[in-house]
Amino acid sequence: MNPQAKEHYTNLLADVYSWMSGDISQKSEEAKQYLLSAGIPEGKGRSAIDLGAGYGIHAKALVELGYDVTAVDFSDKLLDELKHNVPAAVVVNADITEYEFTYKPDIVLCMGDTLTHLDSTETAGKLIRKIAAALPEGGMFFSSWRELSAELQGESRFIPVKSDNSRILTCFLEYTSEEYVTVHDLLYRNVSGKWEFSSGSYNKLRLASSMASDMLKYSGFEIFSAVCKKGMEHFACKKI
Numbered sequence: 001m002n003p004q005a006k007e008h009y010t011n012l013l014a015d016v017y018s019w020m021s022g023d024i025s026q027k028s029e030e031a032k033q034y035l036l037s038a039g040i041p042e043g044k045g046r047s048a049i050d051l052g053a054g055y056g057i058h059a060k061a062l063v064e065l066g067y068d069v070t071a072v073d074f075s076d077k078l079l080d081e082l083k084h085n086v087p088a089a090v091v092v093n094a095d096i097t098e099y100e101f102t103y104k105p106d107i108v109l110c111m112g113d114t115l116t117h118l119d120s121t122e123t124a125g126k127l128i129r130k131i132a133a134a135l136p137e138g139g140m141f142f143s144s145w146r147e148l149s150a151e152l153q154g155e156s157r158f159i160p161v162k163s164d165n166s167r168i169l170t171c172f173l174e175y176t177s178e179e180y181v182t183v184h185d186l187l188y189r190n191v192s193g194k195w196e197f198s199s200g201s202y203n204k205l206r207l208a209s210s211m212a213s214d215m216l217k218y219s220g221f222e223i224f225s226a227v228c229k230k231g232m233e234h235f236a237c238k239k240i
Contacts, residue, residue: 001119004203005117005202005204008185010075010077012199013200016187017078018055020162024085028064031057031111035058035142037225038224039224040107041106045066048106048108048109050070050111051099051114052112053073056085056089057111060086063086063089071086071090072092072094074096096110097126101134104134105134105139107142109141109142110142111144113145113232114143115205115212121207124205128215128216136239138238138239142234142237144229147231152173157174159171165190166189167189168187169186170186171184178206180204209226213235220240222237
């Protein structure tokens, strides 16, 4: 995992991530419908590993589909929320690049921009190959990320993420190299009637869908579904 991203989540985003992302029941239902539309098999008797599980959106969806789920994330804060949201999941606190697969799962997920939080495209490729090695033939891998390979210009680089009466979160994108975009998160919180400001930034991979496709095919995956949902690329793959 990119050390900058780890620090950024620990110091800023973890506290507001579930608020920013949305109601767990609604988001997990959306995740479940996507997985079903992409052809995920019945979960009874099968296992799944959710890498970068956050507060449990996909772990909850998988448990509801009948899977035995292991949820992996580095954030204590988000894992505490996940334990509450998905009591049936086995929770592992680990950097996903260092996580060792102790059994062959039927499904592996790496959703919600987790891949682009790695420190390089080389690391992303290594993780994909590690996942491929852990899966049995016919095992499935689901991934999603925001496509940032095309550089945004002017005001389009400012993204209003979410706001309510107590919090305002805005994001600014700075294209610093061909491989990275620097993400600046600007957070205002209303504390006892006064607005307090905090901010942080980290480098995020500009992972083009064509590059991800090449990585997956090189690692022995067949991509059987590729769709864009709310600005996020979603790839569903099968090990061949």
